[in-house]
Amino acid sequence: MSMLSRLPKLLLISGLVGSMLAGCSNNNPAAGSENATDSGKRASISSTIYDRGAVPNGMGTIEDNMWTKWINENGPANVKFVAIPRWESQSKLNVLLASGSAPDLIFEFGTSIRNQLFDQKQLMPLDDLIEQHSVEYKALMEKYPQLKQAGIKSDGKLYEVGRMNEVYPLVSVFIREDWLQNLGLDVPTTEEEFLAVAKAFTEQDPDGNGVDDTYGVGGFEFGDNSGLFRYIFNANWVNLDENGEIQVGPERLKKEAEFKRALFEAGVVDKDFLSDKDGSKSKQDFLNGKIGIYAFMTNDFLSFASRELDTLMKNVPESRLKVIPLPKTSAGQFNPVWNNPVQMTAVVNARAKEPEAIIKYIDFLVKPEIARTFRYGIEGEHYKLEEDGKPVILDQEKYKNEVSWASDFTMLYSRLEEGKYGYVENQFDEEVPAQKEALRLFRESIDAYMNDLPVGEGLTHSEHMPQLPKELQVKFSNVTAAVHDIYTRAIIGGSNYTVEQAALDAEKQWETGGGPEIISWYEEWWSKEKDNVLIWSDFYEIYQQQQAELKAD
């Protein structure tokens, strides 16, 4: 098996070979764009579809099932689907492209993967095609110019299409309100109060069981809670400074480390947080009612309701959660990261034969009444619309078996175009106790985090960050890892290693590890692209637009 077992290693090497091959085997993009499909014959195109191994037994395969048949019956073209294993999408796409057998329409969430395809000149520019052949997507781009802005690549042409998502916080910080009441404390609003409350939660037996078994905050190295302190201090490597200029480097990390060190030394966090490699210990502690402040990924409040929240409500019935704004700090006050509202999801293969049909197919998938199908199923069969337009699932079991796994067909579905029932707020079923509670927390989280404070995730959402050239990227990863280790040492180092010392070491590491090169690359990029890049303030505007529409509806 030496051949097969060596394949993963080969993959690395062949990345280079692949890009070389790809570069030369692809000389005239858009050559087939003259191919008219209006000759009466139905066009045939191909498209990728993620395979997550989730299609139930008896429902066929992800590339051949009731929904692909439905698309071929109702859509504008015959579509042949090629399954792409979700986790290995990059290597699968690489071989398909290099061997000339890649599908025409490529769906890919990974920004770096799409960027790589662009760098290899594998993609077809879409400006003219959309201008000439699109109705739906063109209208969406007019409504949300950001969609166009995000789809344009460095040569000024549009290559990517995507969807608009609702803006809401991806992370929420929960505090045990019942503990606050037990101890007669107020919600902490500053970093000092945060530390004091965490200390009280640790030492004053907030659950009243007479045992010293509680911690103030969850572990801060791994898992859901790990980003919390970064958001609190906006401790990021690539930032926007007060003058609207880009600032790159480890300077902002120091305050975060100081605070974490203070928390660590006060004993409010599990001393073994470093060995809790995926944060699961910390998460369990919270769900078993042993931690007072914990940040969860709440990108999906509905499954948060059915998993974590439901578990906590069962394990600790007296618990009551509250979402708190991030505390004010000496670095300012920030919001935790928000959802990316302008998400690019699809590109077109430069060698596609029938681009017009592809655009028609994109239009088809963008239409809310079509895209809705892959989310709710067929009207009358899987769901019904109530009088006010609320979709209601008729049979959960049937829905789960036939529809729930089809969501990867909705990668171009801008859900908010549904009107108010596309919004998260209206997804909850208040009959279910955990969901009712989750809705309350969701509203609190919107109140706490959707405002014009800066977002503590640096310049912009990671999906809108540019791709460093490979060599610089390696340096950057190395130096960020090294600096991270330096600060971790300072957090647990006691008197042997202070944060001051760590900041000096970090600065040195940055200087010698390629810092100046990386800074100048980002500065050059920013000076060229700053008007095109979507940043947090743009997302806040989108949020306001979305909310205004919700109110109007």
Add this chain to the structure above:
Amino acid sequence: MRDSRGEKLFYFLNYVLLSFIAISCIFPLLNVVALSLSGAGAVASGRVTLWPIDFSFSSFKSLFTGTPIMRSFWNSVQITLIGTALSMLVTIMAAYPLSRKQFYSRRFFTMAMVFTMIFNGGLIPTYLVVQNLGLVNSYGALWLPGLVSTYNMLLMRSAFEQLPGEVEEAAKIDGCGETGILMRIVLPLSKPMLATLALFYGVGYWNSFMSVMIYINDTAKYNMTVLVQNMIKSTSMIQDFADPTMLASMTPEGIRSAAVIVMIVPILAVYPLLQKYFVKGVMLGSIKG
């Protein structure tokens, strides 16, 4: 003879250390078994460690009815059985001539094969070759490029070389041809080695992942490793969940654990059957005379 104190201490420490290593290997497995047999709520709250909580077979039930696990199981069986048989056949056919001293320029041919252990074409060129042979999307793409593992072939060659020449001479005198010598003398005498190599090949085919993922486009032909990997890994793609209903299409942890169990059981079941050959395989050639 009685062991001295020092020896006793040594054995004691050895056993402690070895048990420790054994336990650290077994615990993760027990955890997976426990997860697969626990209720969904207990799994989600992370209360399951080594013993199932809220014991139920529901994960296995959903695994067999709700996912294409059986299809991929049969695919794995097919890939493994046919692949192992083909590989063994061709490996024997390569190793036997190379083990014969009278084989002309056997050194050259051996080195030519060893060369492929060090250098190879890389993924994309290999893919192009496979594609031009028309093998993409068929199991031929899994069997053919890795049909002979050079390392296994070398093992087999040296095993054949170690057989005493006198036995063959005797066979020849009794009128045996080359085929007869191979079939009636060499292979029966090399059973332990053959069993070991068959297991190497079998495990390799059973676990084949990258090749399936790269060459097979039709998900109905996926084997278990790719299916299970897909189930496990796709839960960690945060960006997919910008649409808050996407998580519904994820496979719950209990079911994933059950899938892992189904995947490893056949291999676990084969090992004890081949155990006796392993011991012989290790002893092979150790005592002459």
